[in-house]
Amino acid sequence: MVSLTVKNLISIADLSTKEILTILDLAEKMESIIHGPKPSTLLAGKILASLFYEPSTRTRLSFESAMARLGGSTITVADISASSVAKGESLADTIRTVDNYADVIVLRHPQEGAAQWAAEVSKVPVVNAGDGAGRHPTQTLLDLSTIRKSQGRLENLNIAVLGDLRFGRTVHSLSYAITRFTKRLYCISPPGLELPDEIVMDLKEQGKEVIETTDLKGILPELDVLYATRIQKERFPTPADYEKVRGVFRIDKAMLEGVKSNLDILHPLPRVDEIAPEIDETPYARYFTQMFQGVLVRMAILSLLLEVNTK
Amino acid sequence: MSSKKKKSVKPPAEEKPNELRVQKIKAGTVIDHITAGNSLAVLQILGITGREGDVISIAMNVHSKRLGKKDIIKVESREITADEINRIALVAPKATINIIRNYKIHTKMRIEVPDEIIGIVRCENPSCITNNERGIKSHFSVVDRSPVTLRCTYCKRISSQDYLVEQLQGSP
Numbered sequence: 001m002v003s004l005t006v007k008n009l010i011s012i013a014d015l016s017t018k019e020i021l022t023i024l025d026l027a028e029k030m031e032s033i034i035h036g037p038k039p040s041t042l043l044a045g046k047i048l049a050s051l052f053y054e055p056s057t058r059t060r061l062s063f064e065s066a067m068a069r070l071g072g073s074t075i076t077v078a079d080i081s082a083s084s085v086a087k088g089e090s091l092a093d094t095i096r097t098v099d100n101y102a103d104v105i106v107l108r109h110p111q112e113g114a115a116q117w118a119a120e121v122s123k124v125p126v127v128n129a130g131d132g133a134g135r136h137p138t139q140t141l142l143d144l145s146t147i148r149k150s151q152g153r154l155e156n157l158n159i160a161v162l163g164d165l166r167f168g169r170t171v172h173s174l175s176y177a178i179t180r181f182t183k184r185l186y187c188i189s190p191p192g193l194e195l196p197d198e199i200v201m202d203l204k205e206q207g208k209e210v211i212e213t214t215d216l217k218g219i220l221p222e223l224d225v226l227y228a229t230r231i232q233k234e235r236f237p238t239p240a241d242y243e244k245v246r247g248v249f250r251i252d253k254a255m256l257e258g259v260k261s262n263l264d265i266l267h268p269l270p271r272v273d274e275i276a277p278e279i280d281e282t283p284y285a286r287y288f289t290q291m292f293q294g295v296l297v298r299m300a301i302l303s304l305l306l307e308v309n310t311k
Numbered sequence: 312m313s314s315k316k317k318k319s320v321k322p323p324a325e326e327k328p329n330e331l332r333v334q335k336i337k338a339g340t341v342i343d344h345i346t347a348g349n350s351l352a353v354l355q356i357l358g359i360t361g362r363e364g365d366v367i368s369i370a371m372n373v374h375s376k377r378l379g380k381k382d383i384i385k386v387e388s389r390e391i392t393a394d395e396i397n398r399i400a401l402v403a404p405k406a407t408i409n410i411i412r413n414y415k416i417h418t419k420m421r422i423e424v425p426d427e428i429i430g431i432v433r434c435e436n437p438s439c440i441t442n443n444e445r446g447i448k449s450h451f452s453v454v455d456r457s458p459v460t461l462r463c464t465y466c467k468r469i470s471s472q473d474y475l476v477e478q479l480q481g482s483p
């Protein structure tokens with residue numbers, strides 16, 4: 001039986017590389033459950049409580065789908081702003097109540113470190129589904145899973161992260177995680193939105209090569225994976241500054257001339273117009289595959305944390 | 312070797328006229344080797360305003376062989392506690408503490424910055440859970456000892472010594 005050393009999933013940093021691979025391997029096996037003839041009863045009788053203190057329909061549906069695919073059920077707070085939470089109940093008190101109703105808690109919270117705090121007070125495992133500008137480990141795992149599924153490996157790939165690298169938390173987490181497997185990371189961003197120095201320094205200290213550039217078109221032919229993120233208008237001093245950047249970093253068909261045939265374009269979604277809709281039909285688009293991988297990865301995590309026999 | 316040693320024992324000339332520092336106290340605490348400029352933060356930590364009536368001597372930015380410059384505080388008729396020492400460690404990680412009884416050094420302690428700091432200072436990050444939730448204690452791991460640099464175990468944000476000094480001065 002495979003298992004994790006951690007009782008909760010709070011941060012990718014808590015997982016060993018071996019544990020990451022354990023999750024990805026199990027996620028791969030979960031595909032046969034979805035496509036299998038009989039519904040799974042792996043988590044039958046188990047209850048997931050989803051506590052979303054800020055809306056994230058995509059993540060929430062993905063967890064609920066994963067739980068249902070394994071035969072488990074979900075309870076949820078319909079409108080958290082109308083519940084006792086809005087009347088000033090502490091997160092700890094809410095968790096200490098809900099852990100009597102469920103076998104696992106999935107928490108999305110606007111404050112950084114909330115998931116760890118919840119895990120400290122909870123009787124049942126806690127899965128971090130995003131805490132403020134902080135961590136969102138299942139997103140990173142599904143990104144890795146998508147890359148591995150498509151490329152057949154995680155090692156020795158030329159991977160670029162593109163867009164708002166300064167504020168985008170998915171990019172920070174992915175940068176640390178993917179360089180456990182690769183030697184270098186390409187970073188393409190508008191001036192002022194570069195990857196934080198702290199992260200660049202950490203990666204370099206680990207002996208990784210960090211190549212920072214603003215030249216998307218020039219670097220594209222070298223890439224196996226392009227991970228695009230949203231560039232938010234609010235990050236720019238004037239609308240004109242934003243318009244300038246938007247044009248340069250938009251991916252359209254013309255831009256993809258001469259790229260490698262195995263190029264994968266990922267995006268954590270929702271996108272605005274970083275990726276032209278015409279890309280959706282090309283073999284490079286992976287962002288909808290990511291959503292499917294998200295369900296598989298969450299199925300794997302739920303079954304590992306609930307310690308059911310997945311063999 | 313021995314001649315060298317003798318030389319270093321002799322105090323430098325500019326230190327000589329400072330009567331304040333050499334004056335002995337009968338009983339109390341001498342906090343020496345405070346990071347230069349941080350003695351007011353130390354007083355704040357000790358809750359000393361001067362209105363308590365005790366005799367307090369402070370020397371700021373005096374020459375120190377070990378630190379270059381340092382601050383010194385003498386507090387008469389008060390022995391500081393272990394808890395206070397833990398807090399002082401954050402703003403004066405190299406300080407030494409002498410408890411004086413009857414004009415003699417009774418106990419000599421060097422401050423040690425612990426590996427973990429729990430509940431003494433707030434996290435620098437306003438959207439950290441520790442700044443928004445009741446009943447939670449701040450919790451840091453010490454990533455650097457001089458100057459003291461803390462990493463919040465919840466949000467992972469780094470708090471610098473400047474921030475700690477500012478905060479300890481602001482909250483008596």
Ligand SMILES: [Zn+2]
Nearest residue numbers: 434439463466
């Ligand atoms: Zn914090």
